[in-house]
Amino acid sequence: MKDMQNNNEKKYWKSIDQLENEARFNEMAEAEFQTSPLKSEDGNDGLARRDFLKLMGASVAMSATACVRRPAQKIVPYAKRPEDLVVGKPNFYASVLADELSGAGLIVRTREGRPIKLEPNPANPASPKGISTRMQAHCISLYDPERLKQPKRWITEENFHDRKWNLLTWEKIDDEVIGLLEKENVTLITNNYSSPSRKALIDDFMAAFKGSKSFVWNPLVDSAESSAQERSYGKEVNVRPLFEKAKYIVSVGADFLGEDPRAHEYATAYAKTRNPDGEMSRLIAFEGMLSLTGMNADDRIRVKPSQFIDVLMGLAHEIVVAQGNGTVNSTTKAKLVEFADVAEKLHIDADLFSEIAKDLWKNRGQSLVLTGGTYAGVENAEDLYVAANFLNTVLGNDGKTIDYAKNNYTTINAKQSDLEAFLAELDAKKNKVLIVENLNLVYYGGETVKKAIRDFQDAGGTFIYMGFYQDETGDMADILLPIDHSLEAWGDAEFHKGVYGIQQPTIRPLHNSRSLEQSFLNWAYALQAGSKRLQGSETYYDYVRSYWKSDILKNSKNGQAFEDFWFELLQKGVYGELAENVNLPVRSFKQSALASISSGKAEGMELSLYTKAGIGDGKYANIAWLQEFPDPVSKVTWDNYATFSKATADKMGIKEGTIVTLDVEGQKVEVPAYIQVGQHDSVIGLALGYGRTKGGRVANGVGVDAYPLIKRVDGKPVFAGRKVVAAKTEKFSPLANTQGHNTMMGRQIIVEATLDSYKKDKSAGIHKHKFLESAWGKHEYKGYRWGMAVDLNSCFGCGSCVVACQAENNIPVVGKKYVLEGREMHWMRIDRYYSGDMNNPDSHVMPVMCQHCENAPCETVCPVLATVHDDEGTNSMVYNRCVGTRYCSNNCPYKVRRFNWFALTKGDRPEDTPREAYNPRVTVRSRGVMEKCTFCIQRIHDVKDTAKNENRTVRDGEIKVACEEGCPSGAITFGNMNDPESRVSKLFESQRTYKLLEEYLAVPSVRYQTKIRNAKRENTDHHGEGSH
Amino acid sequence: MPNKNLKVLVGVVALVLIAGLAVFMKPPIGYNQGYQPTQPIPYDHSLHAGKLEIPCQYCHSNASYARHSSVPALNICMNCHNQVKTQSEHIKKLADHYNEGKSIQWQKVHLLPDFVHFNHQRHVRRGVACQTCHGPIETMKEVFQYSDLSMGWCVNCHRKPENNAPVSCSTCHY
Secondary structure, eight states: OOSOOOOSSBOEESSHHHHHTOHHHHHHHHOSSOSOTTHHHHSSSSOOHHHHHHHHHHHHHHHHHTTSOOOOOEEOOOSSOOTTOOTTSEEEEEEEEEOSSOEEEEEEEEETTEEEEEEEOTTOTTSOSSOOHHHHHHHHHTTOTTSOOSOEEEEOOSSGGGOEEEEOOHHHHHHHHHHHHHHOOEEEEEOOOOOHHHHHHHHHHHHHSTTOEEEEOOTTOOHHHHHHHHHHHSSOOBOEEOGGGOSEEEEESOOTTTTSTTHHHHHHHHHTTOOTTSOOOEEEEEESSOOHHHHHOSEEEEOOGGGHHHHHHHHHIIIIIISOOSOOOHHHHHHHHTTTTHHHHTTOOHHHHHHHHHHHHHTTTSEEEEEOSSTTOOTTHHHHHHHHHHHHHHTTOBTTTEESSSSOBOOOOOOTTHHHHHHHHHHHTOOSEEEEESOOHHHHHTHHHHHHHHHHHHTTOEEEEEESSOOTTGGGOSEEEEOOOTTTSOEEEEEETTEEEEEOOSSOOSSSOOOHHHHHHHHHHHHTOSOHHHHHOSSHHHHHHHHIIIIIGGGOOOOOOHHHHHHHHHHHOEEOOOOSSOOOOOOOOOGGGGTTOOOOOOOSOEEEEEOOTTTTTTTTTTOHHHHHSOOTTTOEESOOOEEEOHHHHHHHTOOTTEEEEEEETTEEEEEEEEEOTTSOTTEEEEESSOOBSSSOTTTBTSSOOOGGGOEEETTEEEOEEEEOEEEEEEEEOOOEESSSSSOOTTSSOSOEEEHHHHHHOTTTTOOBOOOOOOSSOOOOOSSOOEEEEEETTTOOOOOHHHHHHHHHTTOOOOOHHHHHTTOOOOSOEEEEEEESOTTSOEEEEEEEOOOOOTTOHHHHHOTTOOEEEOTTSOEEEOTTTOOOOOHHHHHOTTOOOEEOOSOOOSSOSTTSOOGGGSOTTSOOOOTTOEEOOOSSHHHHHHHHHHHHHTTSOOOTTTOOOHHHHHOSSOOEEEEETTOTTSHHHHHHHSTTEEOTTGGGOOOOSEEEEOEEEOOSSOOOBTTOSSBO | OHHHHHHHHHHHHHHHHHHHHHHHHOOOOSOOTTOOOOOSSOOOHIIIIIISOOOHHHHSGGGGTSSOOOOOOHHHHHHHHTTTTTTSHHHHHHHHHHHHTOOOOEEOOOOOOTTOOOOHHHHHHTTOOHHHHHOSGGGOSSOOOOSOOOHHHHHHHHTSGGGOOOOOHHHHOO
């Protein structure tokens, strides 16, 4: 089975420190608040006597002046109020977020014309349920004070030292560019996009300038997938895995729940197959690092990236040769025989390996073999895909759980090899105008790109950068043009083949920006160049409309008039349907494609470059929310780090925070180490997206830049499997890890059971206490009683809820310094525990927010009644009563109360959330008060208002709290416990339900459902079954 | 020793004096009952709401739809005033602002204490008259704060059994 599982009593532990019971951990666990605010300043604990007297004097003076009226305030009404706007009420607009590599339908919540939050569009058949962390961050990037605000021109005077940026008007810029375009051709490179209108426009524009060339590139686009499709089946295509139909999933290095740009979509689909009362799917993960997918796998097997190919081919050998299933020709058979003893070679449990092969065959047509992404971005990544394609064909999954024609992905235009082609084009110096749009080429591409652009400029070329920031690339530009935010501009997206969304702006451009599309239209018009549609459209809005009219509606049988259609489209936000049941024929696999595949040559330590669920490729690095978002796996904020397995770290004498030097074929980086249990002993991981130098005040200097460590072989990037030599240094840099504190000290916290034991006993794993009677009287709830059910079985730990909560509730960012002191402010956290063998442990995740206890321990200790129970069962926090004794936090068994040590909302630090992004419906807290989850009480009030106006009670599901809304997999359900028909009541009746730390008799209103793992091994938590 | 005692004595006397002064002056702590600022345009409620009997919600149209009753936008003023009294210097100022798309910066009269969420909609729909809180507004030439808007004042009403109003802290404080 797994590496080791001989102890019956499984010990849950939260960090390595805890496992080893180091003194530091115990100290931290003891102290909820790790430092006194004055400690660092004067070296003494607490207030010095003189300070105390000073403060006393000041407060006497304050009380003497308190009778003065507060400063006069102004009321500034609209001059002309927009018709559909009611002051104080949000307006909602359907729109689209077309991120580089994925897209999702949105509802944009606006207040008085300001977009403040993104919410999922339920009308969209193609989009995921929740809102990912990066999408939420995208919303506030609109207000980033460091956005590029003005078009600029780099002026070189005679004296070199007088080079400077000149702010120019668009008219001046247009004059210059049009002058250039009259004579010269263009080389264009943009980031990937999923907008069909934009594609048509760029094609139109490029056609008008013969000799112009356009490229689409993204640093993370996985081109191996489509080229492997061609090698396997003869046609390039981006397929769509249908998780909702898969009963047996084998992932070889594919982190489809965490890193994948479409992780949210996949999580929504995958969650549908995890119902323990129905037919529950089984997920097997082979991986080198510990990823979210591995954490959620039913069985996880550690393999080095370079040996992923052996796993896939070994499985094929097991199925076809050893077990004699499927039909292949003799050459293929001979090829597969090369991989006969994979389990032995990779030190995998041979029984488990052949069992996986058997199960895959048993579930043929309903299984799924996956690979890809940066974890599997080895030099022979295409071979991995080919092998996976082979398996899917043999198993008959092709066309059943793999959609290659109906609603597959059609908008991945970027090619990894385009970077090399682009550099060659630039080197040829044919075209004298270079336009780079929305692509931080210099940061992603490094010195090579920098030199190429410099050479191009030295040869007299003009470099125009259209970007969102004056970033690493923007700094090199001759002409710097600000582009619109997607919430400021029209656009569209094709989510899947045949499913489109419309992007409507929700605010006028805040700055003097203009999109690439609008610039191209203006320039083409001035030059009288290009197609009729290009000439005939004054604005990009016109262009999008005419494109929809002529191209998207062309195939529609809908006889509706266009204006009616358009009106409906803007309301719904989406057009097109997903196919109900994909049942395509299995494509014939070209068996010659396997010929060049050979076994992985694994030697020494291997590097694995990956992206984190928060920061991603680094584009949003200037958004402090994402920097402070604890990584779902490591729980570290504000840094990237080299991850080592426990065994390797011990061997090298490395502790968390020890700076190590990584030497990758001569390229060296110095980076702090992090000990990641469950990682393969010969893998070192390092996240991309950090180490920005011109990313903005938040992004700069956080972590190290790992992009230079990507090797390019024939234009294909190698993320994983490169040889790396690590050396320990004597230096140390602490990592701001949110996991070492807030511990629950080893009680019944996360309950887990195997599917088999769940089928025998629905309450398997739950330890029941026989209670003493509570000393407190019961509250009476006449109307509503709010409660929340968290299904741990659907929670994958992605953390979208954490950022959704942050956006809704105006939660400040504290910065690395204070995270190190344990002062992060997130109202909810995802606790992550490990259990069992630490070389390959089981991981468990659990969202924890205020439990809104019936007998809340915090309420009884507050000396000023600042936290009290309300008559609908929520535990409310009255900010203006709070004097900051912190007794409540001290007495909270769940450690969910956060204290404002400083005023973090004044907007004077770069990390502060821009003022405009605050939700006006929620109080902005200041220094000295306690705060915590309120069950989104503002949303409860708003819905109750609507219900009262309509003379009815609140419907079940009508109130959606922010975390529930952000969750892709529907793990969180909120509702009225007093209504026996509500979803929460039903869930609470389920025998899987348990209360966190039930023995305290706090009686939480948040209740959890056990996690069921479809694994064979028995799984008991340390608290034991039964009751006492 | 005597020196230290003297210091303590002086301190105590000073504190007593300050406390005494505070009690004597009875400062209205934080509340603004009676506050009557001068507005940029001397809008007369006694004329509009009193003599002309224009319903309150003609102008404060949000009051039954949202938390804020909201000061009307200039387009509401101009509904009448592009015909009525167009020669008055104040109306000219109003019209200029409207035509230029500029707002009038009114002085806020009613200041609720911080961290309180008041909901006009709930009260208006329940049939609470505007005058209950705002006083005889139809007689005010210049508006002043009639009630002290303190929590005690709010709760006095909410506690009356016939009103059946919620008294949870979280009704208003969140």
